[in-house]
Amino acid sequence: MxxxxxxxxxxxxxxxxxxxxxxxxxxxxxxxxxxxxxxxxxxxxxxxxxxxxxxxxxxxxxxxxxxxxxxxxxxxxxxxxxxxxxxxxxxxxxxxxxxxxxxxxxxxxxxxxxxxxxxxxxxxxxxxxxxxxxxxxxxxxxxxxxxxxxxxxxxxxxxxxxxxxxxxxxxxxNKFALLEILHMIPSACLVGAFFVMGISAFHLLKKQHVSLFNRSFRIALVFGLVSSFAVAFTGDLHGIHVAEVQPAKLAAMEAHWDTQANAPILLFAWPDQEAEKNLWEFGSLPGLLSFLGFHDFNATVRGLNDFPKADRPPVLLTFIGFRIMVGLGTLFILLTLVGFFKRNRLVDSPGYLKIMFWAMPLPYLAIEMGWMVAEVGRQPWIVYGLMRTSEAASPIxxxxxxxxxxxxxxxxxxxxxxxxxxxxxxxxxxxxxxxx
Amino acid sequence: MILQTTWFFLWGLLWAIFFMTDGFDFGVGTLYPFLGKSDTDRRMMINSVGPLWDGNEVWLITAGGVTFAAFPKVYAVMFSTLYTPLLMILFALILRGVAFEFRGQIDSPGWKRVWDTCIFVGSAVPGLLFGVAFANIFRGIPFDSQGLYHGNLLMLLNPYGLLGGTLFLVLFMVHGANWLAIRTEGDLHDRAVATAHKLWMFLVALAVLFLGASFFATSLYDNYFKYPALFLIILVTVAALFGIKYFLTKQHYFKAWFSSAVTIVGATFFGIAGLFPALYPSIHDSAATLTAFNASSSPLTLKIMLTVVVIFLPLVIAYQIWAYNLFKGKVTEDDLEY
Known part of the structure; x- marks a missing residue:
């Protein structure tokens, strides 16, 4: 053990x-x-x-x-x-x-x-x-x-x-911490907003306490709409900073193995840590990783193979966690935008209310995935570049x-x-x- | 030197305030199954500490945080060598915290019984184990200069450790009974007062035993003989201990509670003053002993933390006193939230 x-x-x-x-x-x-x-x-x-x-x-x-x-x-x-x-x-x-x-x-x-x-x-x-x-x-x-x-x-x-x-x-x-704060606080607000919207949707669907839950939903909706945009915006800024100071994490987030200019983003892939490559890839968007990481389509993005094997984070968890987080983040913008246009006739939109009820757990999932990307992606370091996790445990x-x-x-x-x-x-x- | 010494005593002060504030919560929770005869009694007891326990518990978080910030090596070695007892305390505190909130959510006797047990366990276990842990620290813990623990868990349950644990627990129970005397009325109030009287006799016996045993089991008194002025601490503590009985008899319950508060702070400082400059002495290898001078943070960190503490702790104390004052009357059925 x-x-x-x-x-x-x-x-x-x-x-x-x-x-x-x-x-x-x-x-x-x-x-x-x-x-x-x-x-x-x-x-x-x-x-x-x-x-x-x-x-x-x-x-x-x-x-x-x-x-x-x-x-x-x-x-x-x-x-x-x-x-x-x-x-x-x-x-x-x-x-x-x-x-x-x-x-x-x-x-x-x-x-x-x-x-x-x-x-x-x-x-x-x-x-x-x-x-x-x-x-x-x-x-x-x-x-x-x-x-x-x-x-x-x-x-x-x-x-x-x-x-x-x-x-x-x-x-x-610390810029890194400030960006984490600016990204995490609105994410937490999003969890709160979807919680209120989800439970309000439940009661609105049953047509009970309509006035109270209509109001609650609308308050949470505005809150959620602003938050979902803020999360995406600060997430982008955060990503650029990660690209700069934690290049190995960025590479793991994207399952990006070989250093190259005009680096693509993969919609999905199955990275294999041992084989040092992706077993399969799906949907490659050329240049987009360079753009997201450095806001320049031609920027060179370092790949995982550029780092000693001992310095690479677990790729699979980081990659999948990031995919889920970003996918859900996009969905939250869509859902709150739709809600904004339906805000005056929520009771008459049972389909939307049903979706919002079932969407309640999603911000939880997204925020857990975000945390996982941040922490697993930092490995093998407990303090990035300074101390390894393996050297940090108690002698127990x-x-x-x-x-x-x-x-x-x-x-x-x-x-x-x-x-x-x-x-x-x-x-x-x-x-x-x-x-x- | 001065910075480290200041932090040593601040460190002791934070633990003392934690024992003084959360101590009566522990006491009320330990007395809970014995004094709470009916559901209303029990709710009264929970609600008597309801608005305050959460704020009180933060003194523990702060004591832990300050140990980390000012004496990182003590934080590291103390909590890893006391791994199992500390986690037992923390799990017990978890149960207590949720029990207050969960108990009233479903109106069924079986449900309530589960959380009643959690309130008792979550109060008595930390009360006892904090005492065991601190008595063992007064005595010295078997660890080496690598921070490795030499021994097993049962070694902490030596006679002196158990005596310390019992003393703490009984002290908290008296403190809790005094609190109930202030905040409840009727039958419950009378039972609390009678319990305080009864436990007090026992407490005096334990205190005498502990003061004596400390002479043989620890080297705490070395400092006292070196600086006899320190005996004032013992004097004040003993005076406060007798103050409890005096004010209970005169039915001045706030003053009785205040006396038990002073007794707790005094008992903590009895140990702290004796330990100085050691925070975490080793009986395995005296060279491994962690002191205010060999285990502290850098002067810059100590200065920054001192600034933070000097500004914010008076503020915290001020708004906590305000909160205590807001909830100073008797709990009535009208006030029940839990």
Whole structure:
């Protein structure tokens, strides 16, 4: 039992599971804060019912997201102690700042929001929700800044046999991290928007609580439309930067083996890591990879064979993950655009509503794939170009990790099942009836 | 030197605040099956900590984060050598967190029983294991200069470790009972007060035993004999310990709770002051001991983090006090959210 492999698996399980809940927290918190603000401004009781209905789903999701985040912070120490020791001077500070400036705010004010309905004025209560939303997203900013250091280390020097911080400003304005933030936050908003649209579509199809869910759908639609364009736009910028600083990842994303100018994009292929080529390819669009990576059809794009075998990321996962993410991203633009033209006759568009109901899981899939591309594509490095994942694990016995991995799978599996079951139950039940 | 020393005590302070705040949540959760006779009692108990536990738990995240930022080597070695107990604590905390939210979602006795168990386990296990872990740290952990653990899990369950664990758990239970005395009324309130009185006797016995055992099992007192002024910490802690009983008898429950809070902070600092400058001592090889001076981050990182903490922690404390103040009255059936 190889502790490195098991620790990687455990970290992947823990992160991807956590990331099933966090994006909805980020996106939905903003939508709810907007709804509650509308209530505070207009006094329209329907906005209050909306806030409470979506709030109930939000809180179940929030609980699972929060508790699964705690293990992540400690796993760097438990499973990746060599890594923690080597880069803690730089990386640790970002996690500590996240807790101090953002997570405290979010966790303290969520309690106030849940219990403060009678203690605070409507305006103050809505303000509390904004604090929760802002703090949650700000927390993500710090986590991504920390991840940005792993992707593209800056602001440090090697001293005393470890990475030591030399430039805090460079660290927090790391271009890689900024692009990750600009790409990830709107992606999370997209998860929130499709969640609201999907559940609203369910009720609109059944013609129940029509006014409330029509409004909810339209709020989420605008939110989703803007987000889907933002995700694509920042994704493109991010891709260019990856091409520049992580060329091996770009090559793996595209299963691009041989360095060439006017490099093509493959619609689909089946890459074989051992054979160092694609077993089959389908649909080659000449020059497009050069264009996407460098905004120049004639640019030379380095292929995987240009990198030592030991420095190549797992190609298949990176390639497929990227395909799914981009395909879905395009679909989201189409779906929200169609919705925008149908926005005044949603109830009369059962076909579209059905599609939007079934589309609910897709942003989840897309965002998980995006995360996988970012993290698997960074391999074999834990800190790109600086430290290998294989050198980073704790000196602990494989069986210890095996046991904890099994515990993670069981506990998280049950947690996820119960969490989604409860959310589905409350979503189907619908909002409290109008007061008489 | 000064930076590292400052961070050493900040590190201790963060753990102390975590034990002081989440400590009464642990206590309430541990007392939960014993004091919560009816479903309403139980809901009252959950709701008494409901608005605050989440914010309290962040002190743990911050203590962990600050260990990472200021003493990366301690973070690395401590959490990897305490791999299994730490993960047990974290899983327990996961169960507690979701149990509060999930319990009220379905109105069935079987469903509630599952989450009731989770609340108890998720409170008692961390309460006990944090005590076991810290007592073992006071004593020293068997690891070498490579950060490799020499021994097995059961070694942590030595008599001194178990004594520390019991002391922590009982202290949290008294703290939790005091909290319930403040925030509940009627029968539940009376039972909480009676429990606090009863547990207090036990707590005094444990405290005396622990102070004595520390003399034989650890070298904590070396610092005390070197700087006798440190005995003030023990004095204040013992005074606070007796303050609990005094104020309970006078029925000043907030003051009793405040006294148990001071007792917890004092007990933590009793160990921290004795450890200095070690954060994570090794009994396998004293050269491997991690101290504030050989395991810290660079001066730049320490300075930046100090700036962040000096600005933001007072802010955090201010809005948390505001939150406590907002929910200071008795919990009534009208307030139940969970």
């Amino acid at each position: 190889d502790p490195v492999f098991l620790s990687r698996l455990q970290f992947a399980v823990a992160t991807m599971f956590h990331f099933l809940f966090v994006p909805l927290t980020l996106g939905l918190s903003i939508i709810i804060a907007y709804m509650e603000t509308q209530y505070a401004r207009t006094g329209d009781k329907e906005y209050l019912r909306m806030t409470k209905f979506w709030g109930k789903l939000f809180l179940i999701n929030f609980a699972v997201g929060v508790v699964t985040g705690i293990t992540l912070e400690f796993q760097f120490g438990t499973n990746w102690s060599r890594y923690s020791e080597y880069v803690g001077d730089v990386f640790g500070s970002l996690l500590a700042i996240e807790a101090t400036v953002a997570f405290f705010l979010e966790s303290t004010f969520i309690g106030i929001w849940i219990f403060g309905w009678k203690k605070l004025s409507a305006k103050a209560h809505a303000g509390v929700m904004w604090l929760v939303a802002i703090a949650g997203n700000f927390s993500a900013v710090w986590i991504l800044t920390a991840n940005g250091f792993m992707q593209h280390p800056v602001g440090y020097t090697i001293r005393n046999n470890r990475a030591e911080m030399t430039d805090f400003t460079a660290l927090i304005f 016995a494989g069986y210890q990790v095996m046991i904890s991995l099994i515990a993670f799978v069981i506990v998280y599996g049950l947690l996820g099942a119960v969490g989604f079951f409860l959310m589905a139950k409350k979503a189907i039940k619908g909002p409290v009836p109008e007061e008489v």
